[in-house]
Amino acid sequence: MDTLTHALSGALVARLIAARSTLPPAAATAWPTPAAPGSFSAAWQGGPHAPLPWQGVVVGLVAGAFPDIDVVAQWFGDVAYLTHHRGITHSVLMLPLWAALIAWLMAWAFQRTRGRPGGWKSLYAFAAAGLAVHIAGDWITQFGTMLLQPFSDRRFGLGSMFIIDLTFSGLLLAGLLLAAVFPRRRWPAALGLGAAAAWVGLATAGQFQALDVGERYARAQGMARPAITVMPRPASPFNWTVSVFDGQNYHVAHVNTQREEPLLAEADSHFIRRFSAPYLPEAMATWEQVPRFGGPGTPAWVQDAWNAPRFAFFRWFAQTPALLPGAAGVQSGAGERCAWFRDLRFDFPGRGEGPFRYGVCLPGAAGAAEGAAARIFRLEGGVRQPI
Numbered sequence: 001m002d003t004l005t006h007a008l009s010g011a012l013v014a015r016l017i018a019a020r021s022t023l024p025p026a027a028a029t030a031w032p033t034p035a036a037p038g039s040f041s042a043a044w045q046g047g048p049h050a051p052l053p054w055q056g057v058v059v060g061l062v063a064g065a066f067p068d069i070d071v072v073a074q075w076f077g078d079v080a081y082l083t084h085h086r087g088i089t090h091s092v093l094m095l096p097l098w099a100a101l102i103a104w105l106m107a108w109a110f111q112r113t114r115g116r117p118g119g120w121k122s123l124y125a126f127a128a129a130g131l132a133v134h135i136a137g138d139w140i141t142q143f144g145t146m147l148l149q150p151f152s153d154r155r156f157g158l159g160s161m162f163i164i165d166l167t168f169s170g171l172l173l174a175g176l177l178l179a180a181v182f183p184r185r186r187w188p189a190a191l192g193l194g195a196a197a198a199w200v201g202l203a204t205a206g207q208f209q210a211l212d213v214g215e216r217y218a219r220a221q222g223m224a225r226p227a228i229t230v231m232p233r234p235a236s237p238f239n240w241t242v243s244v245f246d247g248q249n250y251h252v253a254h255v256n257t258q259r260e261e262p263l264l265a266e267a268d269s270h271f272i273r274r275f276s277a278p279y280l281p282e283a284m285a286t287w288e289q290v291p292r293f294g295g296p297g298t299p300a301w302v303q304d305a306w307n308a309p310r311f312a313f314f315r316w317f318a319q320t321p322a323l324l325p326g327a328a329g330v331q332s333g334a335g336e337r338c339a340w341f342r343d344l345r346f347d348f349p350g351r352g353e354g355p356f357r358y359g360v361c362l363p364g365a366a367g368a369a370e371g372a373a374a375r376i377f378r379l380e381g382g383v384r385q386p387i
Contacts, residue, residue: 001137002164003068008172009137009196010064010130011057015179016189017129018056056126059106063130066102067138078378078387079313082356083153090135091149099128140200142231142319142345153316160204162232171195203237209257210240213282217251218244229320233348235276241348242285243320248292250320253285254278254349278349290344294323294330302330305339305360308374314358320344324357324379336361340379359384 001009067089074081088094103120106127138145141163144155161168175192182188207230214228226244233239238258244251256263256279265277280286293302302323305311314321323329324340331338338361346354357379377384 001141001161002169003065005164005169005172006068006134006137007061007065008169008176009133009193011061012172012175012179012189012192013064013129013133014057014060014126015176016186016193017125018186055106055110056123059103059123059126060130062106063099063102063127064134066098067131067134078358079376082317083313086138086143086145086155087153088146088149090138090145090147092132092135092147093151094149095128095131095135099124099131102127102131140203144319158204158207159230160207160232160237161200162234164234165199165203168196168199171199199237203232206236206238206240206257207232209238210242210255213240213253213255213257213285214242214244216282217242217253217287221246221251231320231345231348233275233279235272236279239276239279241344243344245292245320250290250292250322250344251287252290252344253280253287255280255282255285257282275350290322290325292322298323298330299337301337301362302339305337305362305374306341308360308362308376310374310376311358311360314341314356317356318343318345336363336375338362338377338384353379353381358387 067086070085070087070089071081073084089098100120103123103126106123107120135145135147139147139156140158140161142157142159142161143163144157146153147156148154172192175189175195178188178192179185210230211228214226214230218226218228221244223244223246226246229243229245231241231243233241233254236256238256240255240257242253242255256276259279259281262280262284263273263277265274269277291298293306306315318341321341321343324342329340331340338359340357340359342354342357346356348354359377359379361375361377363373376387378387379385
């Protein structure tokens with residue numbers, strides 16, 4: 001999920017776990033205007049040092065966005081980014097420590113800016129809840145989240161939600177706005193979170209339907225043990241790219257699991273309609289074969305490039321790796337041989353060139369070169385960039 005959506009979810013879950021104001025209705029002030037000290041308490045703790053309404057929500061918002069601080073890994077290059085993004089800051093094992101740090105920093109900031117006494121313990125649950133909902137929000141996508149860092153770099157992911165979902169974000173925002181209208185009630189926050197969770201459930205239902213599409217295709221093709229991967233796509237929880245891997249080729253189709261008729265889109269159609277139109281009903285879906293390492297004429301050294309030790313980061317990261325099609329995938333000249341790879345997860349109709357395209361260049365023009373001598377590049381806008 002994008003960082004803004006994470007922040008919204010953190011703020012909303014913080015509003016949910018906060019108790020209603022103890023002030024009588026006539027004396028209550030509209031949220032988020034600070035009430036008198038002690039007029040708002042966490043659901044698990046009251047007393048004069050309990051946080052004010054806006055403080056709990058701010059802590060949840062900050063904690064909800066905090067794990068994405070790991071984007072600083074990009075400063076150290078692509079390899080660092082792919083191997084560390086959604087890593088240590090997204091770990092459920094590290095959550096208690098991160099929550100304590102955020103709570104302590106926010107308590108210090110509140111005391112400095114508002115002069116309000118109180119300790120970090122009253123803010124801890126807000127921070128922990130914001131972190132937890134961030135991790136959950138990334139887990140439901142397909143990018144993968146290293147939940148067990150620092151003890152394991154295995155990526156976990158439900159894979160039912162596209163990385164940016166406007167409906168999901170809108171439901172969270174609506175919950176927050178409704179909570180502002182009814183500042184003394186928790187049901188608006190519960191309603192917003194519940195609606196967002198229901199949307200995830202709908203997308204998960206679409207995911208299982210897409211898996212069924214892949215299984216039916218594999219049976220029709222007589223594939224014995226295919227590897228089926230379904231990839232969520234924008235604009236609808238029922239838009240999916242289905243990949244059936246037979247050991248050499250990906251059989252790929254863009255499918256809407258609920259549609260019975262194709263959706264027509266014109267050049268001036270709304271962008272949501274344009275993004276959704278390529279996803280066809282199962283009966284009308286077009287299956288394209290994408291060779292993992294190129295067709296029969298692909299030189300043998302491409303496998304050497306793929307297995308180069310310096311390319312281990314991409315072999316670990318990519319879920320559906322494939323050689324770029326045509327002349328873009330294999331290039332020779334100037335004393336080197338280059339093979340360029342992509343991950344089908346990040347390519348979909350209407351996007352153009354997807355991210356995370358990397359090449360391995362081996363020296364020499366003939367004979368396999370030692371993998372340690374390989375050079376790694378990123379392809380961006382058709383131009384290779386060293387990493």
